[in-house]
Every structure is written in structure tokens, then in C-alpha cells.
Amino acid sequence: MDIVTPGFGLVFWMTLSFLIILFLLKKFAWSPILKSIKEREDSIEDALESAAKAKEEMRKLQDNNESLLQEARAERDQLMKEARETKDQVISEAKNKAKEEAEKILTAAREEIKNEKAKAIGELKDQVAAISFDIAHKVLQDKLSEADMQKDSIQSALKEISFN
Amino acid sequence: MLKIKEQSVARGLKIIVLTILTSAAMSAFASPASDSTHSEEGFNAGEVIMHHVLDANEIHIFDGLSIPLPIILYTSQGLDIFSFGNFWDDHHHPTMTYTSASTGNTYAYNHGHIVQVGDMAEELAHAGWSVSDHSFLDFSITKNVAGIFLAAIIMILLFTSVARAYAKRDGKAPKGLQSFMEPLILFIRDEVAKPSIGHKYDRFMPFLLSIFFFIWFGNLLGLVPFLGGLNITGNIAVTAVLAIFTFIVTSFSANKGYWMHIVAPPGVPWWLLPIMWPIEILGVFNKPIVLCLRLFANITAGHIIILSFTCLIFIFNSSSGAGAAYGVSIGSVLFSVFMMCLELLVAFLQAYVFTLLSALYFGQAVEDHDHH
Numbered sequence: 001m002d003i004v005t006p007g008f009g010l011v012f013w014m015t016l017s018f019l020i021i022l023f024l025l026k027k028f029a030w031s032p033i034l035k036s037i038k039e040r041e042d043s044i045e046d047a048l049e050s051a052a053k054a055k056e057e058m059r060k061l062q063d064n065n066e067s068l069l070q071e072a073r074a075e076r077d078q079l080m081k082e083a084r085e086t087k088d089q090v091i092s093e094a095k096n097k098a099k100e101e102a103e104k105i106l107t108a109a110r111e112e113i114k115n116e117k118a119k120a121i122g123e124l125k126d127q128v129a130a131i132s133f134d135i136a137h138k139v140l141q142d143k144l145s146e147a148d149m150q151k152d153s154i155q156s157a158l159k160e161i162s163f164n
Numbered sequence: 165m166l167k168i169k170e171q172s173v174a175r176g177l178k179i180i181v182l183t184i185l186t187s188a189a190m191s192a193f194a195s196p197a198s199d200s201t202h203s204e205e206g207f208n209a210g211e212v213i214m215h216h217v218l219d220a221n222e223i224h225i226f227d228g229l230s231i232p233l234p235i236i237l238y239t240s241q242g243l244d245i246f247s248f249g250n251f252w253d254d255h256h257h258p259t260m261t262y263t264s265a266s267t268g269n270t271y272a273y274n275h276g277h278i279v280q281v282g283d284m285a286e287e288l289a290h291a292g293w294s295v296s297d298h299s300f301l302d303f304s305i306t307k308n309v310a311g312i313f314l315a316a317i318i319m320i321l322l323f324t325s326v327a328r329a330y331a332k333r334d335g336k337a338p339k340g341l342q343s344f345m346e347p348l349i350l351f352i353r354d355e356v357a358k359p360s361i362g363h364k365y366d367r368f369m370p371f372l373l374s375i376f377f378f379i380w381f382g383n384l385l386g387l388v389p390f391l392g393g394l395n396i397t398g399n400i401a402v403t404a405v406l407a408i409f410t411f412i413v414t415s416f417s418a419n420k421g422y423w424m425h426i427v428a429p430p431g432v433p434w435w436l437l438p439i440m441w442p443i444e445i446l447g448v449f450n451k452p453i454v455l456c457l458r459l460f461a462n463i464t465a466g467h468i469i470i471l472s473f474t475c476l477i478f479i480f481n482s483s484s485g486a487g488a489a490y491g492v493s494i495g496s497v498l499f500s501v502f503m504m505c506l507e508l509l510v511a512f513l514q515a516y517v518f519t520l521l522s523a524l525y526f527g528q529a530v531e532d533h534d535h536h
Contacts, residue, residue, distance in 0.1 A: 013305070014402050022374045026374070036335075
């Protein structure tokens with residue numbers, strides 16, 4: 001039965017030793033060790049987290065750049081479009097103005113021509129009247145002298161007349 | 165959970181009954197030879213094995229070399245401190261009596277026990293030392309006490325040095341001894357404490373780590389040859405103290421819910437409560453008893469098996485001659501080596517099981533019972 005009878009001395013020394021182990025190791029080993037492990041784990045976790053955050057930030061930055069670029073491109077396109085429109089407008093305006101001017105000049109020219117023509121016709125009419133008067137004068141003169149002479153005189157009178 | 169508990173109780177009881185039976189058989193077998201200790205009679209395996217498994221006042225390294233350990237007795241007359249060597253005769257057998265100069269008491273050594281003998285010491289000695297009375301307390305530094313001190317010193321030196329390594333290499337990866345111990349510490353924290361106790365695991369960690377490493381080192385010291393056959397964790401006093409520590413920590417950290425579960429288990433009809441109370445109260449004490457017996461029985465059984473294989477050689481030597489002994493020794497040594505390897509595993513396993521069950525009990529004690 002010795003084997004299942006706890007010895008008094010052994011119980012005493014065991015209790016004492018275990019209390020000493022528990023106290024000393026708790027103070028000088030377990031607490032600092034567990035604390036260091038926890039701190040290290042926390043720092044590793046923090047590092048991983050901040051790396052993930054940096055990655056996210058990087059991604060955001062890239063996205064930002066991309067959108068900025070997109071914006072710039074769109075603005076450029078807009079500017080070019082506007083410029084083209086302005087150019088077209090300017091050209092068409094110029095064309096219209098030129099056309100109008102030409103029309104105006106043309107109209108003025110036409111008026112002039114018309115006036116000149118009327119003047120010329122008036123002058124022509126006067127001349128024709130004068131010539132006709134002259135011819136009639138001569139014919140009447142010649143008829144009175146000779147019939148043949150009449151013919152000759154008309155002929156010659158016509159030759160003399162130059163329509164200028 | 166309950167089923168596992170029942171199984172472990174059953175297993176623990178079975179082993180203890182078997183151990184008691186074998187030890188009884190061995191002592192019965194041993195008794196005729198014990199008086200004439202060194203005769204030419206056959207080799208007494210039972211005595212040898214029990215001698216190794218039980219505690220002793222000397223460290224027996226091999227025949228012819230024993231280190232006597234100090235004996236400390238607290239008597240009504242005062243302290244008596246003397247070496248076990250005082251009991252030795254010329255052959256280093258504890259057959260002599262010793263009379264203390266300070267208290268005047270006379271002591272003798274009788275089958276593993278120190279006894280106080282009366283005035284007629286000589287006559288009593290010849291009559292087989294009838295014990296007068298146990299009028300003293302035995303605080304002797306026995307083999308196992310020395311083993312406990314050794315384990316304690318190793319633990320304190322080892323883990324304070326590991327702690328220093330943590331302080332020195334703050335925030336860096338572990339190195340050397342530190343990297344050997346860290347996985348074990350993390351194992352206890354992440355696989356034992358956290359799942360069993362929950363978020364309140366923090367305050368139990370020092371106890372769990374101490375108990376785990378003490379049992380493990382104690383188990384391993386018991387396997388070291390030529391260390392006098394230490395059997396620290398195979399001694400019921402040691403395992404009982406460890407189990408009582410677990411019991412005390414459990415009881416003192418238990419919350420209201422834990423006690424309410426014992427007084428009034430939820431879901432049990434009121435008329436069943438009188439039947440439940442003895443079972444629940446038994447359960448409270450059952451836990452540390454099972455812890456104590458399991459560790460004690462496992463380690464003692466391992467020691468007995470290894471010693472038995474070794475003793476086989478000597479049994480064959482005395483019964484069938486040296487030739488048979490040489491033949492048997494091949495198998496014996498192979499089996500001993502195999503058992504040693506198994507015991508290395510058991511050493512870790514039992515430390516783990518003790519720690520795990522302690523953690524589970526703590527978990528039950530601090531569990532939040534709000535959901536009932």
C-alpha cells in the first residue's frame with residue numbers, strides 16, 4: 001500500500017516547491033514572455049494592417065491619377081471641339097460677309113450700268129434725231145433738185161454718218 | 165464531456181486497482197525474502213521494481229554507489245537532522261539505528277520508513293523493529309523531493325533565461341532555446357487555454373504553463389537513467405498536490421453560475437434535485453482525484469513495465485542460467501527501448517492531458533451562464 005500512501009514530507013516539499021515555481025516563474029518568466037509574445041504578435045499584425053492600408057492608398061492614388069488624366073483628356077477634347085467650332089463659325093461669317101459685299105458691289109455696278117445705258121440711249125436718241133433731221137433735210141433738198149441725185153445723196157449721207 | 169469524464173474515471177480506477185493488486189502481489193511475493201535480504205535465493209523482481217518506483221532516502225545510482233540524503237524529522241523534542249548514511253552498515257544496507265544527540269531519540273529504517281524505536285533499541289532491532297509510535301513528522305529530503313528541487317531549479321533557470329532572451333531580442337524572431345520553448349508556450353496558450361477557457365484565459369496562463377512544464381520535466385527526469393530512478397510524477401503525493409492546486413484554483417475562480425449548476429442544474433425537475441446533489445458534489449471532487457490518479461498511474465505503470473523488461477533478464481539468470489539470460493536480454497533490451505520511446509511520448513501526453521483538463525475545469529468555473 002506504500003505506493004498509494006502520500007508521504008507527508010513529500011506533500012509538504014511539493015507544495016512549497018510548486019508555490020515557489022509558480023510565484024518565481026510568473027514574475028520572472030511567464031508574464032514577461034507572454035507579454036513579449038503578445039507585443040510581437042500585435043506589432044506584426046499592425047505591420048500587416050498598415051501594409052494593406054498603404055496598398056489601398058496606392059490603389060486610390062492610382063485611381064485618382066487615372067481619373068485626372070481622363071478629365072484632362074476630356075477637357076482637351078472639349079477645347080479642340082470648341083476651337084473647331086469657332087473656326088468654322090469665323091469662316092462662315094467671313095464667307096457671308098464677302099458674299100454680301102460682292103452682292104452689294106454687283107448691285108451698285110448693275111445700277112451704274114443701267115444709268116449709263118439709259119444715258120447712252122438718251123444720247124443715241126438725240127443723235128439719231130439729229131441725224132434723221134439732217135438726212136431729212138438733205139433728202140428734202142435733193143428731191144427738190146433731182147431724183148437720181150436723191151439716191152446718191154442719201155447714199156452719201158448714210159456713209160457720212162458714223163454711229164459713235 | 166460527461167462521457168469523456170466517465171471514461172477517464174473508469175480508466176483511472178481500472179489502472180489504480182490493477183496497480184494496487186500488482187503491488188500487493190509483489191509485496192506478498194517479496195516478504196519471505198526481505199528478512200534475509202542478500203541470500204542466494206532467487207532474484208526478487210517485485211522487490212526491485214517497487215524499490216525503484218517508491219520514494220527512498222538515498223539516490224541509488226548503481227550497486228555500490230548510493231548518495232545518502234538528509235533526513236529531517238520534526239519531533240516534540242525538536243528538529244532532528246541527520247544523513248541517511250547513519251543507518252548504513254558496512255555493506256551500505258540501512259540496518260543500523262541512529263540516536264540523535266540533540267533530542268536523544270533513536271531511529272531506525274524499516275522497509276522504506278523511518279521509525280522511532282524505544283529505549284531497548286537493540287532488542288527491538290533484533291525483533292524486527294516494532295514501531296513505537298509516529299511521534300514525529302518526516303520532512304526528509306527524499307529521492308523525489310530532490311527530484312522536485314531539481315525540476316524546479318531547471319525550470320527556473322531555463323525559463324528566466326528564455327524570458328531574458330525575450331527582453332534582449334525584443335520584437336525580433338525567437339532564437340535558440342527561446343525558439344524551442346515558444347511553440348510549446350504558444351501551444352498551451354492557443355490550443356489548450358484559449359479553446360477551453362475562452363476570453364478569460366489570460367489569468368490562468370502562468371498556472372497552466374507552470375503545471376505543464378513541471379509535469380513534463382518531472383516525467384522526463386523519471387526517464388533519465390542513472391539518476392537514481394526518479395519517479396516524481398509517478399508518486400501519488402506529487403500528483404495529489406498538483407491536482408489539489410487545480411482544485412483550489414478552480415474553486416476560487418468559480419463564478420456564481422458554476423455553483424448554481426451544482427446546486428440547481430438547469431433543466432432538471434425539482435424532485436430529481438436530491439438525487440442530483442450527491443452526484444454533482446461528487447463530481448466537484450471527482451475531477452482532481454481523477455487528475456491525480458491518471459498521472460500517477462500512467463507514469464508508475466510505465467516505470468513498472470520498463471523495469472519488468474529489465475528484470476526479466478535477471479529472473480532468467482537465476483532460474484535458467486546465464487545463457488538464457490543473454491538470450492532474453494536481446495528481446496528485453498529491444499522492448500525496453502521501445503517502451504522508453506513510448507514513455508517519452510507519454511511524458512508529453514500526460515503533461516498535456518493534465519493541463520488540458522485543468523484548463524477545461526477552469527473554463528467551466530469561469531464560463532458565462534447567462535444563456536440559461
